Amino acid sequence: MATTEAENEKPVIVVGIDNGEHSSYALEWTLDHFFVPFAPNYPFKLILTYATPPPCIAVGIGITVMYQLSVESDLAKIAAQVREKGERICASKSVNDVVVEITEGDARTVLCKTVEKHHASILVVGSHGYGMKRLCRVILGSVSDHCAHHAKCSVMIVKKPKIKH
Known part of the structure; x- marks a missing residue:
């Protein structure tokens, strides 16, 4: 029986990234556990996804065009x-076959649509660790x-370990 192109494709891992330390840690964790041990024959295709807020959300209503x-x-x-x-984090782990997608919208929606x-x-997503700190969760979701x-x-x-003092 001949295999189709779809059957030969690698399973996909999507990692949500942003400019924070929690998503960087989640990406590093993913690379260390799903990619580095299998180098160079990675069992997965890696897609990094960043959701950028729409400009109108970022600036609010009633602003000048220049602003x-x-x-x-x-x-x-x-x-x-x-x-x-x-890309730099991936390259530091010798994972160079990575797709980075930048999509405008709410991170929750963008990640689910990318999946x-x-x-x-x-x-894979990082956790900011807000937990039950209700105000942060209510504001940020x-x-x-x-x-x-x-x-x-x-x-x-993926939760970044807390440093004990």
Whole structure:
């Protein structure tokens, strides 16, 4: 029986990234556990996903066009920095076959849509560790909680260990 191209494709791991230390740790953890031990024959395809907020959300209502253009420029610079950081972390582990997607929108929605788009087997997200600190969760929402309930694949929430003093 001949195998189809789809059968030969590697399973996909999507990692949500941003400019924070928690997502960097989650990416490093993913590389160390799913890629480095299998170098150079990686068993997965790696997609890094960054959700950039729409400029109108970032600046609010009632702003000047010049200010909005400045914010759009800043958001583009941040997205470029996030892309470079993700690629640099991967390169430091000798993982160079990585796709980085920058998508405008809410991180919760973007990550779930990326999972569907690529038929991902695993979604990896970092945890900020807000836990029951209700105010932070109410204001920021929980990307990991939303994805755990709505992503159409397994979700791994990677927590950065707390440093004991």
